[in-house]
Amino acid sequence: MGIEVKICGLSTADTLEAALDAGADLVGFVHFPKSPRHVALADAPALVAQVRGRAKKVLLLVNPDDATLDAALAAFQPDIVQLHGSESPERVAEIRACIGRPVMKALPVARAEDLATVPAYAAVADRLLFDAKPLPDDTLPGGNGRPFDWNLLAGLDPGRPVMLSGGLDAGNLPLALSVAHVDGVDVSSGVETAPGRKSAEKIFAFVQAARAAAAQVAEGKVQ
Ligand SMILES: O=C(O)c1ccccc1NCC(=O)[C@H](O)[C@H](O)COP(=O)(O)O
Numbered sequence: 001m002g003i004e005v006k007i008c009g010l011s012t013a014d015t016l017e018a019a020l021d022a023g024a025d026l027v028g029f030v031h032f033p034k035s036p037r038h039v040a041l042a043d044a045p046a047l048v049a050q051v052r053g054r055a056k057k058v059l060l061l062v063n064p065d066d067a068t069l070d071a072a073l074a075a076f077q078p079d080i081v082q083l084h085g086s087e088s089p090e091r092v093a094e095i096r097a098c099i100g101r102p103v104m105k106a107l108p109v110a111r112a113e114d115l116a117t118v119p120a121y122a123a124v125a126d127r128l129l130f131d132a133k134p135l136p137d138d139t140l141p142g143g144n145g146r147p148f149d150w151n152l153l154a155g156l157d158p159g160r161p162v163m164l165s166g167g168l169d170a171g172n173l174p175l176a177l178s179v180a181h182v183d184g185v186d187v188s189s190g191v192e193t194a195p196g197r198k199s200a201e202k203i204f205a206f207v208q209a210a211r212a213a214a215a216q217v218a219e220g221k222v223q
Contacts, residue, residue, distance in 0.1 A: 003214035004184030009037030018200035020054045022207040028058040036196030044075035084142045093124040102126035108133035109148045122158040132166030145189030153180040170209035177213045
């Protein structure tokens with residue numbers, strides 16, 4: 001199987017259509033009011049209906065309580081729930097048992113020591129997403145448009161599908177995929193012209209670059 005491409009933070013019909021037309025495997029909807037990509041519950045059904053099975057729908061939540069979880073599941077009907085807060089392995093396991101659908105846990109990475117929690121989360125989550133650890137001044141736990149040292153993932157095999165995230169764009173994907181042998185890539189800022197404003201052209205370029213880079217790695221042309 002080739003690499004999975006996730007376009008995250010989609011919130012408008014036109015840019016969602018661009019991601020689907022470009023062939024994204026997963027489309028991510030952020031339900032987190034502090035985010036410039038936030039999708040309100042009332043706006044979810046129209047976007048969800050538009051997907052029509054052309055991609056997997058990822059609902060992105062941050063430290064949701066049970067009420068938020070229930071309401072968001074009903075509105076977004078996701079294929080995957082991505083937890084992008086400080087959820088403990090126990091909370092991830094609790095949510096996974098409750099929702100009966102795959103959970104992708106986002107783990108913040110800045111240094112090798114940050115990977116110490118991988119086994120505990122790999123034991124309870126269906127997928128792992130490695131993202132750049134927010135800086136002290138960042139107001140969001142993700143979507144900050146900043147990469148981390150991809151070499152930190154070299155040789156890592158948590159026994160779960162792994163998605164690489166954080167500051168990716170069409171330009172740095174070949175290097176990222178040559179360094180980090182992952183199952184998927186995820187982007188938000190790198191396909192935007194401003195926070196929360198997705199670009200159809202950048203979305204298409206990112207998906208194309210991901211397919212091309214993955215093929216190069218598969219053919220052994222990029223070490
Ligand atoms: O995208 C957001 O606004 C966001 C807000 C709060 C938590 C997570 C968020 N995004 C999570 C994602 O999966 C992003 O795609 C990921 O962090 C990469 O973002 P970027 O570095 O901007 O490509």
